[in-house]
Amino acid sequence: MSFQSILGNFALILFILTFVTGIIWFLDVFILAKKRRINADKALADFDIRNQKLTSEGIRLQEGGRIELESRLLKQPAWIEYSGSFFPVIAMVFFLRSFLYEPFKIPSSSMLPTLYVGDLILVNKFTYGIRLPVINKKVLSLNDPQRGDVMVFKYPENPSLDYIKRVVGVPGDKVVYKNKRLSVNGRDIAYETLPDFLDEEHLNYSNQYTENLTGVKHRILNDVQRPPFVSDPHSFPNRELCSYDDSGFSCTVPKDQYFMMGDNRDNSLDSRYWGFVPDQNIVGKAFFIWMNFASPKRIGGFE
Structure with missing residues (x-):
């Protein structure tokens, strides 16, 4: 080290x-x-x-x-x-x-419109089980991550970095994202159109939708200027379980691993690019914004 x-x-x-x-x-x-x-x-x-x-x-x-x-x-x-x-x-x-509980600061816009840059959040460290500090080894299992959870985890390609994304696929799921629409296990996810979202940091508008991810409703963004395909996916473990084409991708989630995506779908480096998140990389479940110095009104839960 x-x-x-x-x-x-x-x-x-x-x-x-x-x-x-x-x-x-x-x-x-x-x-x-x-x-x-x-x-x-x-x-x-x-x-x-x-x-x-x-x-x-x-x-x-x-x-x-x-x-x-x-x-x-x-x-x-x-x-x-x-x-x-x-x-x-x-x-x-x-x-x-x-x-x-562990505090984290949101560093990027990959989780807009759910989490903003500068949001200071709390992460529940025991929701998914008790883990030994530093080595992050689970010693007691409690609950498994569920689709729709906002989860902090160690970036598989560099475990010294913490990432935050939304769980869209759990072990055994077949996740398909074609033409910017998600389906899980052959079931199309329901969408509701919302007014366009203004990203004040970059001063651009994005299409905004409510996505009902098997019972968990949350907002997502799509950029109409971005193509639907995944450009240059990495070579990652179990890469053979994913297939890519011009309209998107499909992946089958292996045992004890999870498929993660950012809510800002066209501005998120996530499992589409670097693969699955192993259970041993899980840090905890994000659940509360305790401060944003640029916008104190954002304090509160975000689910």
Whole structure:
């Protein structure tokens, strides 16, 4: 793993910080603090003997000297004090991010009109099962991704990158996208025409529809200027399960893998190009926009 990839892996950085600060906290509580106490008791005993001698000689001692000495001897070194202070906070953030909810920022327009560039979203990490942090290994299965879910996953061609798309095909499904219309297992998906959508970032209009993906209604965009075929699909695992022609493509989703597409259909690099998402790449289910600094009114659920 390169240094650059480590810097880009926030979960790994959090794990390392939690581990290091936790070790320091543990050593201080169970070893170093006890040693400081023993050394302080010895020093205080010597202090008491010396003070008794001075008192017997009629020398008046300054009050509070013993308390100040004890406080100084028991004081944690700065590096231990800071580590111990940060450990509970870092550990809590690591636990929440790893097993409950993780924040993400939408970097592109591939999920318009559902998600905008700059949307800060929350992803449920336990909906699809409990996974070990950093290595992302599932240790407890709960629910499987369903068609229509908006899912965050590790990009199959570069797992250090997180992608977000919509699940359109689950294991065993035959997904067909011809002339910009989707069908799953031979069933045509229902569409309802909506007013054209203005992409304010690029200042262009797109055709907008409501797509009913086996019970999950959501909006999609189509660009009439773009052709329906997939240009230059990559060479990916199980590529033989897909066929491409001038009108689009068809793919049969293999076991334990998922077919993903962006809602901005003609402006999304998704499973049509780089293939299926293995179960081990799943991060979680996106469900809530908690902030968009450019448009605070977008806060809320998006399903």
